[in-house]
Amino acid sequence: MHKQGALAGQLDRLWVAGARASRADSAAVQGVVSALNATLQPDQVISDRERLLAFSYDATGERHWPDVVVFAQSAQEVETAVQIAAAQGVYILARGSSSNLSGGTTPVLGGLILSLTRMNHIRHVDVLNRQAVVEPGVINADLQVALQSWHFFYPPDPASHRISTLGGNVAENSGGPHCVKYGVTVNHIIQLEVVLADGRRLLTPTARDYRVGLDITGLLTGSEGTMAIVTQITAQIAPQPEQTATMLAVFASVDEALHTVSAIIAHHIVPSTLELLDKKSLEIVESFVHAGYPVDAGAVLLIEVDGPSAVVQAQTAAIADIAAQGGAHEFRIAQSALEADALWKGRRAHYGAAARIAPHLWIQDVTVPRPLLAEMMRDVIVIGQHHGFNIFCSAHAGDGNLHPIITYDPANADEVARMRQADHDILAACVNRGGAITGEHGIGIDKLENLALMYGPRERQTMSDLKHAFDPSGVLNPLKVVLPPPVRPSDPHWEEPSDHTWTPNTAQEASQAVMDARQAGIQLSVGGYFTGWAMTGRPLTTPLSTSHLRQIVDFDKDNLTVEVEAGMSASELAQWLRHEGLQSPFLPYSSPKTTVGGMIAANARNWRHAYLLGWRDVVLGVEWIDGRGQILRFGRKTMKNVAGYDVTKLAVGSWGRLGLISKAILRLRPLAPQRLLGYTQSDTVDRLLDMALQFGASASRPDGVVITRLKPGQAQLWIAHESPGAEPTKEWVEGQGREAGLTWTWLEEDAWVSWEDERTRLWQQALQHGTYAEGGVLPTHLSHVINRVALDHLFIVYPASGAYEIFAGPNDVPLNLEGLSRRISEGQYWQQPTDGWDAIEDRIRHVFDPDGIFGPSKSRT
Amino acid sequence: MQSVARNSILSEIDHCNKCGFCLPACPTYQLTGSELHSPRGRIAMVEAATRQEIEWGQGIEESLSYCLSCRACETACPSGVRYHRILEAGRTALAQHRPRRLSWATRQILGTVKHPRRLRRLAGIGHTFRKWPMPRALLPLLPLTGYQAAVAEPVSPISSKKPDVAFFEGCVMSAIFPDANRAAQNLLQRAGLAVVTPQGQGCCGALHLHAGQREEAVAMAKANILAFEATGDVLVVNTAGGCGAMLSEYGELFEHDEQWATRAQRFSQRVRDWSTVLRQQPQEIPLAGSGERVVLQNSCHLVNVEHAGDDAAALASSVPGDQFVGYPGQDRCCGSAGTYNIEHQEWALAIVTAKMADITALRPNRILVNNPGCHLQMRWGAEQAGDDSVQVEHLATYLERAAARAAASSQPTQGGSPDGAP
Incomplete structure (x- = not known):
């Protein structure tokens, strides 16, 4: 045991891991330190106990001793450090600014802290290809500054953007006030260069719509450093909008403000920012910065719209009307950049102002379907009162993402205990509302035990197995994101073959069919109508079809989401949504035999929303049946969700290899009346x-x-x-x-149909005859x-x-x-090899399909 | 550490939420990327040592000693943590547990600043012998030397019944940069203010306090408080951001001294930078430039402690005919930081080199400063960068020349007072 004394306020995290984890022994640490010293410059390695203390914490506040710190200056050095540490079984934690709020960089079991702060070069800005290539230590705000001269920007701008690194943003899948319109970090990451736990350095398959192989980029984004260490990021950037308008609407109550949020969405306006502050927040903020916010108000909304100036003007006028109808007794539109900045000042000061009223504060991060935000805020107030706290909130209201703040004194043990209980109750309430226990801060150590509120043992076991697929020896950032359930869930109960059908009517029937096939050693091909099966390059075995799974499960118009069964015709869904004045970006207008599940599994291209990366930007959640017949459910109908791994990403472009997608939750957009x-x-x-x-x-x-x-x-x-x-x-x-x-x-618009039909005809002709x-x-x-x-x-x-x-x-x-x-x-299939990723892809397939009933386990070449 | 002090410092530390907003503000974190050399890290080190989780040993010594005390972190901190109190408590405790002998050069400076005449002589000798090889021990003092002040003629003083402002000269300012003091006095008088320079004042004590010589600093502060009580409750103005910050915190220095607390508080409330006073004066002084490009290296203590950096920037950009070029690092520490550039020359050089790279790209004719340490440091930086085309000058000297130029051009034939005073 490497002897390091406990630090004040340190929680015992070891019990969580049971006997499965312990600190590295001192001989191993010593070996690592010697090897590092022999390879790197003296100022790149810290190994004395005292100096290590400065690396024992992150913004979450808990402290644990690390064993050694390395400042890597290049990807090669990251590789070297990982190889040295992994060989000795010493844990490895990548660290940027350590501004995360979930303990993602806290060395719970010690280990090697791999500081990437010195890898802070912007390698390349390429506006024609709309991408920037950066090292992981680049500060988000520094990239924004560099892009300004090109009139470009990088949309995700978490509140910490002035301090947080892009590597950290990728690890946490950070959000920010502008993701209501532009999406979160994962929607802008095209490719990563990563060092794996075995010390190999690889480029992930692109996230763009010509990817072959699994969406590893999407899975690694938000994996909190537990699967790989990012050494280079290719991020999608966007041209700055022509005009931005900033508004402040003042209401007597939170309810009025949130009704106005719903009304804005119902009017088919997608603002670039939609932020809320409640009454107590206003009082606190105003006493601190004098931003000119009304202190007697019940709530304010800070609203921004951007786009072509004609659109911005129309939307600003419309929002002013909506706000007035919603009861706003004051409505301000910033007339200059300076005025806009003043309106933002209060929102930005929220955290700081809160921090000044008590010795310490805890900021929570829950997400619910947007229409339930008012209910969720009421839950929070009641929970606060129950535990003796006057909780106040800011919210990314457009995303349903709520940040309740609890102020407390860390020296007061009773208060700390009540704070933790209130914290837990808030998470439970959020899950009851169909929400996600973290929208942008991550699970880390902070919510590790609470992930079970949201995901059952089967989902957690799957997530845990996915971690193992990347990091079999478990050296990367241990005890974070997900813990497997205490006992591995047994296979679903199987009885003698029922009179099952290969065209199941329910997920249960599909599960039964998969179990039957597994028992009987039958190879399955999963799909809808199998119109595109040739694209898989696999022979058609026993077809298990989703064609009878075609219900709309849940349509939440205010939330802009729809959950459908996978066998639903994609064009029928598109038609149906059009009648509601909505659209889902990638649905086709023709080809009735193309199913929603099929399009997701194929990551089908659609050029009408060309600047999205693909279906990964649209699918919020999936239900799928894996090779054991387990019915798994990942994701929620929330705009933001970083609870556990983003397993949904693996469904997109999985080509039926990981199981049968039975349901999908899709994000919707308003359909403009003029197109x-x-x-x-x-x-x-x-x-x-x-x-x-x-x-x-x-x-x-x-x-x-x-x-x-x-x-x-x-x-x-x-x-x-x-x-x-x-x-x-x-x-x-x-x-x-x-x-x-x-x-x-x-x-x-009818010309769509003929355009699509022509493409389908050419495609089928080429497949058959050319x-x-x-x-x-x-x-x-x-x-x-x-x-x-x-x-x-x-x-x-x-x-x-x-x-x-x-x-x-x-x-x-x-x-x-x-x-x-x-x-x-002519029947010959060739696919680009997924260089270096074959072993990991095989392991991922094994997680979902241990017996290979959806196809042989060796990857095709 | 005494238990009262221990509790008071731990409660200050409790306000640190470890959010990390201080990191980009910190010059040494920018330089190293190391948490050990960040404000958040230093607070954590003091906390751990105070809680006896680590020794008051080499680790914390390295962490605290490399801090520039520029206080930029305090401006960035959303929680209002008074970092300097934690730093000072840490340094004081460290000095007790781990007495450290300052370098010979620093000791010379700390001794000399108490004697302006000796200081002036040192600067003069330095100028003479600059080109000759110097003994190794003297090398760190090089940046201090070689400045030749060209002191402007005084403008005719305002004849008023009582003074409007009392002028604090400062040790280095009066010894090495008398031109800046004179220029500031002239400008204040051009703006219609009567300036008096009280007798009995001396060094502000900032260098001593930051070097852990608290008792020396306290003695100096008392002398200054006494000297300025004689002038009545007029504003105390000075030309050095570092001194201004120290003077404005005498109240804090004496907060546990029953006898002096109120007097010190009262004194500190009177302290202003000359630029703040000049900017607030309704009477505008005509200024004329000469087609120069100028940049400002703002004193970090003026910016972060006196919160008056905007006044300096506003004045620097007010000269018609010259072009003021702002840049993102304008308010960031130059690495001078009292005796820092002597104690930690390598880091001080790295910081000023990075700054010079930013500044050189702007191609200025002049770098304006408002603190003697910054003045010497920026000259050193320009020299190291091999840039001899750029002049380093105190903001007051620059403005006074512009005022004299404007006055001369408006009255081309008269040889009399150029100040336009009534």
Whole structure:
């Protein structure tokens, strides 16, 4: 046992782990220290007990001694340090600014602290490809500053953005006030370079829509340093909006304010910020910063909208009306950047002001479906009163993300105990409301035991097994995120084969069918109507179909979510949503035999929302049946959720290898009343490609962009726009066309259907009689790809993501075509190997499908 | 540590939520990326040593001694933690547990500042022998030397019944930078204020306090309080951000001294930077520039303790005909920090080098300063950067020249008083 005395206020975390974990022994630590000293510079290693104290904590406040600290200056050094520590079985914890609020970087069992603060270089900003490549130690705000001169920004801006590192943001999947419109960190991470627990350094498969293999980037984002250590981040960046309007609406009560939030959403406005402060918060903030907030108000909303100036003006006027109808007795619109800053000042000061009224404060982080936010806030007040606290809240109201604050004195043991009980009760109440116990702060050590409130033993065991798949010896950041249940859950109860069917009507029937197949040693192919099965490259075995699972399970219009069974026709769902004035970005308008589950499993491309990364940005949760017949449920109908691993990401693009997706929760968007669809054409593709790339770098860009050559010699650039602002977008696009000498043809929306049908026809024809090939490159490299494609080949290129699809004659596409990911030619299937990830992908498959009933366990080549 | 002091410091430490908002504000954290050299880390070290979880040993000594005491963390702290109290308590306890002999050079400085004449002589000798090889022990003193002050003619004083402000000269300012003091006095008088310089004042004691010589500092503070009580309750103005900060915290220095607490408090409430007083004066002084680009290296104590950094920036950008260029590091410590650039020369150089890289990119003709330590440090930085085109100058001297230029051009034929005073 490495002897390190206990620190004041230290909780005994060892009992949580039972006999499964202990600190590394001192000989092992000594070995690591010697090896590190032999390799690195003296100022890069700290190993004396006293200096180590400064690395015993993070912003959560608990303290535990680490064994050694290393300041890595390069990815190679991270590799070296991980190899040295892992060889001795010494735990490894990556650390940035340690501003996290869940204990993610607290060395509960000691170990090696791998400080990445010196890896703080912005390597590359590429506005045409809309990405920035950075080291993990770069501070979020520093990236924002660097992007400003390009008129670009990186949307996720957690409250800690001035201190937190991007590596930390990735580890925690950070949110922030702007994610109501732009999404959280995971929606902007394209690729990671990581060092695995075995010391290997690898690039993750891209998160873009031409990925083959599993969404490891998505799974690792938010994994809190327990699965891999990030050494480089490729982040998606966006052009700064043309205009931003900042508003403050003042209400007599929280209820009025939250009704107004619902009304804004119901009016199909998606603000870029929708923040709430309650009465006590206002009093505290105002006494501290004098931001000009009314202290006699019950609540205020800080609202921002951004976009083309015409849209911003219309939305600002609409919000002013909505707020007035909602009972706002005061409504201010900032007339200048300075005034906007003043309105923000109060919101930003919330934490600090709270910190000044008591020796210590605890900030909680729960998320509920947005329409339940008022109820959740009432729960919090009642719980506070019960435990003797006057709890006050700020909320990212647009996301249903609530931050109750409890102030207390750490020296008062009774108060600390009551605080912990109140904390637990708040989490339980949030789960009762269908929420997630953490929206953006993470599980860490803080909520480790409370994860069971949200996830049953089977889900927790699955998460724990996934951790094991990445880190079999358990050296990375131990006792964080998830603990397996005390006893591994047994397989679901199986009886003699019932008169089961391969087209189950319920998840239970599907589970029964999977168990029957497992018992009988039957190989299953899971799908809807199997229209795209050729794309899997696997023979069709016994088909287990979702085609009878086609109910809408839950439609929450105010929350902008829908939960559907996986066999539901995607185009029928799209039609149905259109009648409600809503849309889900990737649903097609035609092909009734394409199911929602199938599209998710295939991560199907759709160019109308070209600047999203794909289905991963839309699917909030899934229910799926794994190879044991277990019915697992991951995710919630909340906009933010970082409770446990984001297992849902694995379903997207899983191609039926991990089980049968039985239900999915989708995020919806309002469908603007005026929409845009049109094209322009040219005899040279490069000209269109250039224009599309310029579009991408502009704030005025349309939502969707694609280039087609569906007939030889006829290249077309298509654009679509379904967000507000069809008219200004159209004018802008036409202006760009005039400059380039191109004219636009505008079509009725019905043209969608024929567009999609044509693509489907070409695709089926290529699969049956020729070659279908697809892949992806950096958008600026698409030109090289196109120039290698024969003149008579037809193709579709996606200039926003860099994806391409080629429809050609037999054996006409060379395997060395840049970025080629999949080629199907005359029954021959080829797929790009997932370099270095095969073993981990196999282990992940084994977690869900131990007997390989959804396909052989060796990856295809 | 005494149990009263122990409890008082632990309760101050309790206010630290370890949120980390201080990290980007801290120059040594920026330099090292190490928690040990961050405000949050230093607080944690003092806490642990106070709780006897670690020794008052080498680890905490390293952590605390490399702190610049620039106080930028206090401005960044959302919880209002009074970091300097924790630091000082830590340093005091450390001095008891682990007495440390200051370097010869620092001891010379701490001794000399009490004797302005000796200090002036040292600066003068330094100028003469600058180009000659120096004994190793003297090398750290090099940055102190070689400044040639060109003191402006005094403008005709305001003849008023009683003074409007009492001028605090400061030891280094009066010995090495008398030009800046004179310039500030001239400007105040141009703005219509009667300035008096009380007898019996001396060094503010900041260097001693920060070097752990509290008793020396207390004695100096008493002398100053006495000297300025003689002038009545007028504002006490000075030209050095570091001294201003110390003077404005005499109240805190004596808070447990029944006899002096009120007097010290009263004195501290009177303290202002000259730039604050000048900026608030309704009478505007005509200024004229000469087409220069200027940047400001603000005194961190002026910014973070007196909270008057904006006044300096406002004045620096007020000269028509010159171009003031702001930059993000304008308020960030230059690495001078009292005797820091002598005790920790390597780090001080690294900090000023990084700063010079930012500044050089802006291609200024002039770097304006408002503290003697910063003045010497920035000259050293410019020299190290091999940039001899840029001048380092006190803000007051710069403004006084602009005022004289404006006065001269408005009255080209008259040789009389250029101040325009009534």
